[in-house]
Amino acid sequence: MGCHKDEQEECVQHVKARLEAYGIKSPSVDADELIRRRRIAVGVIVTMAVTLAIAQLGNGQPVGVVVVRLGYMLIELPLLFIAVAHAYDHSLLRRYTPLKSLALSAAVAMSVAVGTISIAWLLGKVFPVIAGAFHPVQQRFFAAAAAGAFLGLMHLGIFALAVVYPFAAHDARVRALETEKLRTAAELARLRGHLEPHFLLNTLNAIAGLVTEDPREARRLLAALGDLLRDALREGDEMQTLEQEEAWLRRYAEILESRHKGSLSFRWDIDPAVRTARVPRLLLQPLVENAIKHGALRRRGGGVVTVRAARAGDSVECVVEDDGPGFSQGPIRQGAVGLSVVRRRVELKFERAAFRIESSTEGTRAIVAFEAPHATEVAAKSGAMAAAPQRA
Numbered sequence: 001m002g003c004h005k006d007e008q009e010e011c012v013q014h015v016k017a018r019l020e021a022y023g024i025k026s027p028s029v030d031a032d033e034l035i036r037r038r039r040i041a042v043g044v045i046v047t048m049a050v051t052l053a054i055a056q057l058g059n060g061q062p063v064g065v066v067v068v069r070l071g072y073m074l075i076e077l078p079l080l081f082i083a084v085a086h087a088y089d090h091s092l093l094r095r096y097t098p099l100k101s102l103a104l105s106a107a108v109a110m111s112v113a114v115g116t117i118s119i120a121w122l123l124g125k126v127f128p129v130i131a132g133a134f135h136p137v138q139q140r141f142f143a144a145a146a147a148g149a150f151l152g153l154m155h156l157g158i159f160a161l162a163v164v165y166p167f168a169a170h171d172a173r174v175r176a177l178e179t180e181k182l183r184t185a186a187e188l189a190r191l192r193g194h195l196e197p198h199f200l201l202n203t204l205n206a207i208a209g210l211v212t213e214d215p216r217e218a219r220r221l222l223a224a225l226g227d228l229l230r231d232a233l234r235e236g237d238e239m240q241t242l243e244q245e246e247a248w249l250r251r252y253a254e255i256l257e258s259r260h261k262g263s264l265s266f267r268w269d270i271d272p273a274v275r276t277a278r279v280p281r282l283l284l285q286p287l288v289e290n291a292i293k294h295g296a297l298r299r300r301g302g303g304v305v306t307v308r309a310a311r312a313g314d315s316v317e318c319v320v321e322d323d324g325p326g327f328s329q330g331p332i333r334q335g336a337v338g339l340s341v342v343r344r345r346v347e348l349k350f351e352r353a354a355f356r357i358e359s360s361t362e363g364t365r366a367i368v369a370f371e372a373p374h375a376t377e378v379a380a381k382s383g384a385m386a387a388a389p390q391r392a
Contacts, residue, residue, distance in 0.1 A: 041162050044162040045073075045078060049070055049074055052069065072117075072120055075116060077155060080155050081155075084112075086108075087105050087108040090104070109159070110153060113148040113155065117151070118145060121144045200229070203221065203259065204225075206259040207221050210258075221255055225255060228248065238280060239280060242274055242279055243270075246307070246309075249307060253266040253305070256292060260297065263297060263302040264296050265302070265305075268308075269307070270307070271309060271311060273311055274311050280345045283345060284307070286342050287342060290366065291324075294364070295364050298325050303323050303324055305320065306321045307320055312369065315371050316371075318367070319366070323363040326362065326363060326364050343355045353370040355367070355369075
């Protein structure tokens with residue numbers, strides 16, 4: 001529907017142009033999708049025709065009258081669908097308002113219906129069997145034209161359900177995916193933007209102070225900072241393994257331990273069984289930063305930040321814990337470290353996930369839990385997929 005030629009590639013490009021009119025630049029439309037939508041339209045037309053025939057025959061209408069009305073519908077409906085599809089495409093490509101697009105589609109639908117019923121009315125003057133298919137009131141031309149206009153509007157509604165609705169559903173799905181992708185990218189950029197100015201400047205100041213006092217330590221921190229920023233700023237997959245996340249956090253912690261020597265230390269307890277689990281990049285960094293600023297560094301005499309990850313049933317649980325004073329001596333500064341971003345990213349990436357914070361006078365724990373298959377299940381699925389072509 002709505003294609004000038006039958007070539008599938010041209011139809012695909014036509015639909016892509018239609019979706020681009022919505023602002024979607026790279027829709028995943030292929031020939032199979034077009035064929036499916038055409039079949040829906042054809043199925044609706046055939047269903048309406050068969051339903052009409054059964055209803056008319058059931059009411060005792062003569063067979064000749066039923067055949068004429070059936071033939072009229074099988075001619076009028078496809079013509080109307082094709083004409084309205086072109087009007088619909090035109091409205092999208094010209095970016096008409098919804099009201100203007102509806103008005104154009106309605107005008108085209110009524111024009112096609114009035115035109116076809118007018119031709120049928122004229123043929124009825126020559127062939128009595130066609131004239132007999134009209135209602136007695138419709139024997140007058142203007143009454144027949146009015147009936148045609150009504151049929152056109154009714155069939156326009158059917159067109160909307162059969163042809164427009166699948167496109168609208170596809171558009172909504174693509175828009176939702178695009179929105180999620182853009183939101184995730186924006187949140188990752190926000191984390192990067194938060195990391196770069198404060199952490200970078202403070203670290204460079206610390207390195208500057210070590211250049212003369214401890215050149216070896218200064219060189220070590222520069223190397224760690226370079227690796228850290230390279231990994232944080234690289235483009236590519238937004239997901240990474242927990243092992244890669246841990247490696248990044250260890251370099252991050254190494255720099256902070258050097259900056260706050262004697263006042264901050266880290267402990268690591270990552271279960272090897274969960275190292276291959278995939279998490280969003282920099283997911284735990286805001287939690288570690290929060291544990292440092294509002295926990296460990298507030299403990300008199302220095303504090304400890306513990307990072308743990310282990311399996312809990314079918315889920316992986318990541319915990320960032322500090323031994324600071326907790327919330328009782330001051331709440332976390334709102335918006336300081338993007339804890340809301342952590343919660344949102346977890347919700348976007350995992351169907352079943354949870355994020356919570358537990359605090360007491362003995363410290364604070366930030367817990368992220370998400371569903372992840374066991375390594376044996378992943379291996380079994382991978383093996384099955386690899387073996388499938390061989391069995392075929």
